[in-house]
Structures are given as structure tokens and as C-alpha cells.
Amino acid sequence: MSESGFGGGFGGGFGEREERGGRFGRGPGGRDRDRERGPMSVKARLRAKARKKARKAQKKKGSFLRKKVCRFCADATVGIDYKDPKGLRYFMTETGKLIPQRISGNCARHQRQIATAIKRARQLALMPYASHHGM
Amino acid sequence: MREYETTFIVQPEISDEGAKELLTRIDGLLERSGAVRLLHDDQGKRRLAYDIQKFQKGRYITSYYLSDGSAVGMVERALRLEESVLRFLTVMANPEVIDIEARKTRAAEEERQHAERARERALREAEEERAREAEMRSGGRADEDDDDDERGDDE
Numbered sequence: 358m359s360e361s362g363f364g365g366g367f368g369g370g371f372g373e374r375e376e377r378g379g380r381f382g383r384g385p386g387g388r389d390r391d392r393e394r395g396p397m398s399v400k401a402r403l404r405a406k407a408r409k410k411a412r413k414a415q416k417k418k419g420s421f422l423r424k425k426v427c428r429f430c431a432d433a434t435v436g437i438d439y440k441d442p443k444g445l446r447y448f449m450t451e452t453g454k455l456i457p458q459r460i461s462g463n464c465a466r467h468q469r470q471i472a473t474a475i476k477r478a479r480q481l482a483l484m485p486y487a488s489h490h491g492m
Numbered sequence: 493m494r495e496y497e498t499t500f501i502v503q504p505e506i507s508d509e510g511a512k513e514l515l516t517r518i519d520g521l522l523e524r525s526g527a528v529r530l531l532h533d534d535q536g537k538r539r540l541a542y543d544i545q546k547f548q549k550g551r552y553i554t555s556y557y558l559s560d561g562s563a564v565g566m567v568e569r570a571l572r573l574e575e576s577v578l579r580f581l582t583v584m585a586n587p588e589v590i591d592i593e594a595r596k597t598r599a600a601e602e603e604r605q606h607a608e609r610a611r612e613r614a615l616r617e618a619e620e621e622r623a624r625e626a627e628m629r630s631g632g633r634a635d636e637d638d639d640d641d642e643r644g645d646d647e
Contacts, residue, residue: 439583440499440554442541480581481499482540482550 425462429470437470439477442484449475453485493528493558493589500571500580501550504537511551514574518555521566527559528592530599533606536613544578556599558589 397405429435438444448456448463448471455475458468478484502511515532522529535552544550557563564582571580589595 440535477581477583479541481501481552481579482542482544483538485541 427462427464427467429467430464437467437474439474439481440483442478445471445475445478445484449484451488453488493592494561494584495530495556495558495586495589495595496564496582497554497556497585498564498567498571498580498582499552499554501540501544501552501578503547503576503578504549504551506551506576510576511553514576515553515555517570518567521570522557522559522563525559525563525566527557527563528596530556530558530596531603531606532556533603534610536610536617547578550578556585558592558595 429437435444448461450456455472458465461468461471463471475484479486502514511534518532519529533554533556535554537549537551540548540550555567557567568580568582571577
């Protein structure tokens, strides 16, 4: 009984403090930001939070996680062409699936271009839709 | 004017004359619809990633042309009616070509290069054909080797 009462009281107090602190701390800064680029959407705030968390995690692990760089942004001479299956093969698994951005490290724009190119190459039978014996 | 590229796969057994005839027909269509023909790029026979109409190989040809869009339907209809064409795909390569003459001269240059490459490829293929025939004559070992070759093509 006493234990649960204590817990609840503590929790409530903590919440109150957090809220108050948040209001004081964020008030002016938040308004500033609103004026600069408009209010942050819920999604944007969540993304920012996730980024912060990722940065923290990376610091903890040291250089274990390397930041991936989009190879097409890094080297502008490499084009994406649906008629060139050799260049696209890298972005496909052995079973013929597209490799996600999260693993390939492409930026959104180039990942989109790669996906379109692979889909076109599939229509022209330059690349497989699915493969049971690898490529 | 927009730049379009239409890639199509022709049956591998088609003769060179047959392919040429098809291309001249496309040229005629392009001219009639007011399009500017840039070049035809014959990429030769390639192994298909999957069978189409039970064919395992196909001859890939890409046509490049400038048009306001009216030529695309006509070219595609012609390809659809042509039975030796297994598959085609039209892609808009450039939504706005301003300097048409410059693009034309560049296309002529590209076509020369492609022709050069096609000649080399034809020579190589003829040589391979001869080698295969020689192997066939030498004995039953040929079958095994042939299989390895095909897997090599695929990769």
C-alpha cells in the first residue's frame, strides 16, 4: 500500500516538474523556431528525436557504425541507366529483390532512380523478377 | 521537342536483313509523324533474364528520336503488330531538347561508335561460332563446355 502510494506520488511529482521545466525551457526557443521555419510537425519532431538518439548511440559504440555515403552523390560521373544491368546488379539481392536504402546507403533521390531503373530492366528481361538459383 | 528512346527485343533468329527492314520501316514512320530520327543502336544478341515466348536469347535494339509525342504511339503500334518483336519499352530521355541540330550531330557521332562496336562484336561472334564448330567436330566434350559458356554469359 505504502509502496504504491510512494511510487505514484513520485511519478506525479516528476511529471509535473518535467512539464514545468519543459514549458520554461522551450517557450522562447520554440517560438523563435516557429518564426524561422514554421512550426515543427509531429513527424519532424519524431525524426529529430530519432536522429539525436542515433547520434548518441553512435558515440557510445565508437567508430563501429560508419556513416554511409550515397555513391552517386559522391561521384557524379556514375550514371544510372536501365540498359546497363551490370551497374544495377549491386543493388539487387541474389534472389532478385531490391536492396533497401538503409543497407545500400543511397540517398532518397538516387534510390528512387535505382528502383525505377531496375523495374525497367526487368521489363526488358535484362534483370530477373525473381531467381531461384541466384544470378 | 522531347527525346524518346524505344528499346525492343527481336527474336534471335531474325536475319540481319529482316532487322534492317524493320528499322527502315520505323524510320518511315518517324518521318511521317514529323519526328527527328537520331540513331538506332543494335546491341546484338543478349541472354534474357527469363524466357519470353520460349526464347532464351534476344536481339536488343534501341531507337532514339525527337518528337512531340505523336510518334510514340505509332512506333509502338508497329512494334506490337510485328511478330518478331518480343518486347518493347519507351522511355522519355529528355523532356525538352532545345538545340536539335547539336543533338543530331552528337547522335551521328554516337551512331558511328555503335557501328564500330557492332562490327567488333560480329567478328568476335563469328570467331566463337567457328570455335564451337571445331569443338563439335572434335568430340562429345563440346556439350559440357557449351554449358559453362552460357553460365558465364549470365553473370
